[in-house]
Amino acid sequence: MSEFNSSWNDGAAKRAIIDFVARVTTQGGSDFVPPAERIAVFDNDGTLWAEQPMYFQLAFILDRLKTLAPQHPEWKDQQPFKAVLEGDMKTVAASGQRGVLGLAMATHSGMTTDEFTKIVADWLATARHPEFNRPYTEIVFQPMIDLMTYLRANGFKTFIVSGGGVEFMRPWVERVYGIPPEQVVGSSGITNFQVGPDGKPVLMKEPNIEFVNDGAGKPVGINRFIGRRPIFAFGNSDGDLQMLQWTAAGAGARFMGLVHHTDVEREYAYDRQSHFGKLDEALDVAPANKWTVVDMKKDWTVIFPFEKR
């Protein structure tokens, strides 16, 4: 646990994690959990990587729309496409979840799953975060990566349970977080099996939502994809509330954690008023439930991997 030990400051959060891991891994102890049941789940946006000034997948969507615009002259007169092309983010935001889902569908369908994987990989190779000026896959939280490594070394199986698109995450999370594609639970669109004119079968991405893995959808996704209740869960927003409640409601020892974005200098500081990653109700209920709230500014010696270089 040397890396976990060095990226987390001594304090209540680090102590709670170490205590929990010791309890569930001590053979013969009353809180012992067999390795097969050591399921740990992590939200992604705001928990494993940053989510400001906007969700990174939304930045992908906006970039894709601009790339695809020449093939879609009709977007010039159609909201919220028009607003995206004009850089009018207020109108985009005002279009609400329905508007943004429409943008997502327009950019996440009409190709095979293999083609989409390549589009994501190509974008990640060239796109840069507007403030850190680095690839998005570098704007990840080193202490959380070290925590996941520490858990895996103690027999845990780590999963991502994110509102983000599952096919947007799978191309890179193994390399960046050490989490294989089959341990990623996320939102998804409908895919359709087709045999092409060359006799080769493909999965076509259709412009329809299959599943939204957010809020009350997270326990549903955990049950559907993992089929076992986690004993350890980490989130950072109200969209993670039900995942934490579901984890907490199982028998035996449990750990529930929230990342609180408090470091305006090294990252961002936001919670109850934020458009992305709003943390309000979950922050209120955390103390009474003895959930661990991580204060990024105080608890983490380092935020991003590039700080260590």
Added chain:
Amino acid sequence: MSEFNSSWNDGAAKRAIIDFVARVTTQGGSDFVPPAERIAVFDNDGTLWAEQPMYFQLAFILDRLKTLAPQHPEWKDQQPFKAVLEGDMKTVAASGQRGVLGLAMATHSGMTTDEFTKIVADWLATARHPEFNRPYTEIVFQPMIDLMTYLRANGFKTFIVSGGGVEFMRPWVERVYGIPPEQVVGSSGITNFQVGPDGKPVLMKEPNIEFVNDGAGKPVGINRFIGRRPIFAFGNSDGDLQMLQWTAAGAGARFMGLVHHTDVEREYAYDRQSHFGKLDEALDVAPANKWTVVDMKKDWTVIFPFEKR
């Protein structure tokens, strides 16, 4: 591979499996596949356990309907419920997929996921196969269990990809096959997150289909749940055809196998005309695609675990 070696007779099928495993695990060889990508998928009904005289989950549904009938006097006049209660299997069969799905929904909803898991476990503990007079979880194919053990010993990750209900399989497949719940892909119904009057969150099973993981649904399920194309796939019926095609269409070395039920003495003999596990089109296309067809009678020294005792 000692157990695999003893439950499979020497022959083309066994040789093809051993050759394939040697090729993909030989470091430096042209067919080498890194362990993380050694995904092996197995159908369940007819591939890992028997499916005659009817799918075992259908036997569960019929038993549940009889148990629940006193609370549903309306079933006496309602088809196909009436036919089930009268033991009129012809009328049940004539109600088709739509009729049987209705029976499934009536028995797989209206309770929490935890309650359903207990119902399945209790049924498996008491129900007996009508011909072998043993628990259904003993009517499993020892050579396939040995094959999965052999694959796992060679760095493969084994998954079930079945048309059966995912929540019907998860309670027992870890004990019987060594496959954990999170490596089971199957059909599912809608679940709904609710917080009960006691403040405890539950997932309620609703009477609506979420996903049918059969035929062209299998590649969709593999993509959705695993997110990586298998290099090894085993089925036994036309419902596995697209899964085998999807596996075959990837780059590099691939293994596709079919279990052919040819042993009328030790198990059953059926293929093109069978109501359950019909094997027709897949049997036709197997030779041209160099898929391995296992002849149960000739290729397996043992069929069920209890024969060894």
